[in-house]
Amino acid sequence: MSDSHVQAPSLAKLLTHHSEKWRGFDRDVLPLPVAEMDYPIAEPIRAVLQEMVAQSDLGYLGSVPELAAGFAHFAAERWSWSVDTSQVKVASDVGVAVVEVLRVITQPGDKILINSPVYQNFYNWINETRLEKIDVPFTRSAIEGELNNPWQLDLDAVEEIYASGLRVHLLCSPHNPLGRVYSKDELVRIAQMAKRYNVLVVSDEIHAPLTFAEQQFFPFLAVSETAREVGITVTAASKGWNIAGLKCAIIVSQGDEMKAKLDQLPAAVHFRASILGAFASATAFAEGGTWLDTVMKELDHNRFLVRDLLREKLPMVRYHIPQNSYLAWLDLTALNLGENPSATLLEKGRVAFNAGHTYGAQSSQYVRLNFATSPEILNEAVLRIASTV
Ligand SMILES: Cc1ncc(COP(=O)(O)O)c(C=O)c1O
Structure with a gap:
């Protein structure tokens, strides 16, 4: 095929x-x-996996610059985003990546914002890191055009929560299960509010490659300098190319201060990812x-x-x-x-x-x-x- x-x-x-x-x-x-x-x-992914298995090339994951390079290639081509590849780290999956990032940037008891209905594991990750969950739910607008997503997020309500002493906003962008893509204006405003109230934004962008043609996806870290100061993106090829079982994700920052924070991640976060997953993901982004x-x-x-x-x-x-x-x-x-x-x-x-x-x-x-x-x-x-x- x-x-x-x-x-x-x-x-x-x-x-x-x-x-x-x-x-x-x-x-x-x-x-x-x-x-x-x-x-x-995808055929290129099948080929790299078959080759690695044929060569018994199944050891521990070492350096894999191909993955950051592949992601940067995809991000430039699809989203006109020029990624600094020195700020791309590897983890075994998005769940592990978010939990490890939260362990570095929060203390147990800190407040974290989500927007329900949202991917069910967000709740598990928050429990795992002993954070206090705050929810500003989406509401369904009465106007339902064919390709208009009817789900609205009240950013004034979000700002009130930011102002009340929030530590992190865990964003699902694009949003699962609502199939909603954030507009650039929304993301720019979220970044501005985050800077004003000293909030960090962790943007789970695992579904981004699967955005339909009529819609433009905006990577959070590409929307403004401010977003790069306050944001961390966690993403993977696993959803877009259907390789979740191979266990590999990436953590991306694009600001020096954020990089310094993420340098505190344990080195094992990288080594716990799978070698098959890392090379399949690199291939997906580069050739998929x-x-x-x-x-x-x-x-x-x-x-x-x-x-x-x-x-x-x-x-x-x-x-x-x-x-x-x-x-x-x-x-x-x-x-x-x-x-x-x-x-x-x-x-x-x-x-x-x-x-x-x-x-x-x-x-x-x-x-x-x-x-x-x-x-x-x-x-x-x-x-x-x-x-x-
Ligand atoms: C928004 C979102 N994040 C993360 C995941 C899971 O990613 P992983 O398997 O890499 O932990 C999913 C899976 O459906 C998802 O929808």
Whole structure:
């Protein structure tokens, strides 16, 4: 298969996969949670992995300048961002990277801001680092245009929290599960407020490569000098190129003071990443563009397919077209599926989604559907919801 054409394998093949998505449920359950894609990986990544395995080149990770160089190449090409590669550090995954960064820049008990509904592990990372969570939730605007993301963040409310003695704002940019891409103006304002109130911004940009063509993604560290003073970006090739199991992420700063802070990270943060992950990620950023563009076409098709299937079979489900990534955030309130719709759908419909309440208490009637799969599986998933109602 070439990188100009990707197709998810049959359900029977997918059921032989070893990942959590495919092992986490009974065999009769159609699984659409867990943010990984069902598509075959990019050819250059397959080649580097095959070569390293063939050479038994599976030792500890040492120096890997190819990774920072690859990321800088991708960032320049896609986001016109010129990255200082001397400020790119390696970690084993985004979760570990955020936790290790928080350990360096906070003290237990410090206040950290999130914006719910948000990627469920944000809550775990905050518990792990014993920080005090503050939440300024997104609100859903009544105006829902086709490609307009309806979710709004009240930056005046965010400023009030900044002013009340906040240490860190953990930003999910682009936002999972809302599929929302921050505007440059929003990020510039966040950076200005952070500087004014002495807040640090940790921007989780793992979904950024998966931004749809009509939308522009702005890396936080590229929006202003002020952002470079207050910000740290944590990102990876793992989401964009579907290699999460290989365990590699990067931590990026672009200011001298921030670099000095991050130099306090234990050296082991680098060595705990996997050698396969580091070289696969370097290859993804440097040579994975064709595959990524092909996958984005599939995802683009699928984000509208989800809309069409719902319109046809379940018109009372609320869905907005995501601007980024492959996660559909479905409001199932009108289906009356009880306190935990995802549990009802699993039990009665034999179809699995991520439960809305894990992203924020106000989202209990939502589920997150992963549409990085085949149209057949999506069709079957919607049929299974419809059969439950
Ligand atoms: C926003 C966000 N951050 C981090 C992760 C996980 O990254 P990692 O596996 O590198 O810890 C995910 C996975 O879905 C995610 O959506």
